Amino acid sequence: LLGAWELGGETGLGGQATVSRARHATLGRHAAVKLVRRAVWADPAFRLRFERECDALASLDHPNIIPVLDAGEADGRGYLVMRLARYGSLADRLRAGAVPADEALRLLGAVADALDAVHAAGHVHRDVTPANTLLDAERGPWLGDFGLARRIDATAATRDGILVGTAAYLAPEGIAGGRAGPESDRYALAAVAYHVLTGRVPFGAPDVAGVLYGHLHRDPPPVTALRPGLPSALDSAFAAGLAKRPDRRPPTAGALVDEVDMIQTQPIRAATAAPSSRAETGSAALPGNPRQAQTRPGA
Numbered sequence: 001l002l003g004a005w006e007l008g009g010e011t012g013l014g015g016q017a018t019v020s021r022a023r024h025a026t027l028g029r030h031a032a033v034k035l036v037r038r039a040v041w042a043d044p045a046f047r048l049r050f051e052r053e054c055d056a057l058a059s060l061d062h063p064n065i066i067p068v069l070d071a072g073e074a075d076g077r078g079y080l081v082m083r084l085a086r087y088g089s090l091a092d093r094l095r096a097g098a099v100p101a102d103e104a105l106r107l108l109g110a111v112a113d114a115l116d117a118v119h120a121a122g123h124v125h126r127d128v129t130p131a132n133t134l135l136d137a138e139r140g141p142w143l144g145d146f147g148l149a150r151r152i153d154a155t156a157a158t159r160d161g162i163l164v165g166t167a168a169y170l171a172p173e174g175i176a177g178g179r180a181g182p183e184s185d186r187y188a189l190a191a192v193a194y195h196v197l198t199g200r201v202p203f204g205a206p207d208v209a210g211v212l213y214g215h216l217h218r219d220p221p222p223v224t225a226l227r228p229g230l231p232s233a234l235d236s237a238f239a240a241g242l243a244k245r246p247d248r249r250p251p252t253a254g255a256l257v258d259e260v261d262m263i264q265t266q267p268i269r270a271a272t273a274a275p276s277s278r279a280e281t282g283s284a285a286l287p288g289n290p291r292q293a294q295t296r297p298g299a
Contacts, residue, residue, distance in 0.1 A: 001025065002074050005081060007032060011088075016040045019051035031069055031201075032085065036078040049234035050078050056123055056146040057082075066144035068133060085142060090196070094130055098199035098227060105261050107133070107141050107246055108193050112253035114143040115189060119182040126180050128188035129166045155282065167211045168201040172244050175212050183246035184252050190241025193260065197234075198226040202242060216244070231264045 001007070005195045008021035011032065017040070022033040040046050057068045057080075070081035090107070093099065111133055118125055125146065132145040171187035174180045194202045203214025205263070214220070220242060222235040243249050250256040 002033060002035065003072060004032065005070070007035075009031060016046070022081065029069075030084050032080065032082050034080040038076050041076060041078050041271055043072075045092040047078065050080070053146045054080060060118060060121055060123070062114050062117040063109045064140075064142055065117065067092050080166060082143070082144070084135070085136050085140060085144075087140065087281060089133035090113060090130035090133035090141070090192075093135065094195065094199065099196045101197060101230065101264055104193070104196045105257065107256045107260065108189070108196065109254075110141050111143055111192075112189060115185055115253040118143070119185065124180055127169075127186075128172075128192060129169050130192055131166075133151050133192070145172060153255055165209045167219065168195075168203070170212070170215055171246070172216050173246055175215055181246065183249050186249050187242060188245075189253050190238060190249070190256055193241070194220065194223060194238055194255070197230070198223055200226060213296060214287040231263050234260060 002022070004025050005022040006025050008023065010018050010020045020035060021031050022031050023029070024031070036046070037048060041050075047233060054068065054071045057066065058071075066085075067083045068080065069083065070079075072079060087093075111128075115128065117123065121137050123146075125143070127145060128143070132143065133229035134140060134142040134144045136142065169182065169188040169191040174184055194200075199212075202220035203211050203218060205211045205214060219239070223238055224230050224232055224235055239255070240259075241256045250259065259280045269294050
C-alpha cells in the first residue's frame with residue numbers, strides 16, 4: 001500500500017522514479033503512481049522540482065493535461081497519482097513508424113491546445129516529447145510530466161551548465177544557453193509533429209552532440225522528402241515551426257497545427273496511408289478527441 005493506493009505492476013522505469021499501476025483500496029479506482037526513489041527523494045533540489053510538478057499540474061485544468069488524483073510522501077518517498085493512460089505513450093506508438101496524417105492531426109491538435117493552456121497560465125513545459133504525450137482510449141491524449149515546468153518569468157534554459165529537456169526536441173535557444181519560453185515549447189511541438197508525420201526526428205545523429213549541432217546549425221530534411229505524397233506547402237510550415245529564431249515561429253502551438261491541418265485537408269487521400277508495411281502492421285489507431293474548440297491568444 002502507498003497511502004490508500006494498492007500498487008501493481010510497473011509500467012515505466014527511470015533513474016529517478018518508477019511508474020506503476022495502482023488501485024484505490026476503497027473506491028476501486030485505477031490510476032498510475034509515479035514513485036520517487038528514496039535516494040533521489042533525499043535530494044532537496046529534486047523535492048523542489050517534484051513539488052513544482054505537483055503545483056503546475058494542480059493549477060492546470062484542461063481535458064488534454066494529465067489529471068492528478070493525489071500526491072504526497074510515504075515511507076521516505078514522494079509519490080504522484082495520475083489518471084492511467086491505458087494506451088501508453090506516443091513514443092510507444094511511434095515504434096510502429098509514422099502515424100497516418102489524419103490521425104496525427106487529431107492528436108497534435110489536442111496537445112497544441114493543452115500547451116497553449118499551459119502558456120496562458122504562465123508556465124513553460126520544457127519537455128514536450130512523444131514520451132510525455134500519454135494516450136487513453138476515452139479521454140486522451142494527455143500532456144504529462146511537468147517535472148521540468150517553470151514559471152515563464154523564471155525559466156532558465158540550463159541549470160548549472162546542464163541542458164534541460166530531451167535532446168531530440170530541444171529548441172536552439174535552450175542549447176545555446178538562452179531562456180526557454182513558450183516559443184521553445186512550440187519548437188518542441190513542431191519537432192514532435194515532424195516525428196509523428198515522418199517517423200523520424202528532425203535531426204538524427206550517432207551522438208547527442210550531433211543532434212544538438214543540427215538544432216543549432218542545420219535545416220531538417222523536408223517532410224515531403226521523407227514522406228512523398230504530403231503537400232509541398234507542409235515544408236514551409238515546418239520550416240517556420242522549427243525556425244532557429246524564436247520570433248519567426250508561429251505565435252501559438254495551435255497556430256502551427258492549424259496551418260498543418262489547413263494544408264493537409266486538401267484532397268490528398270493517398271497521403272493518409274502509412275508509409276511502410278512496418279507502420280501498417282503496428283498498433284491500433286491512436287485514440288484522441290476531436291480538436292477542442294476554443295480561442296487562443298494570438299491565434
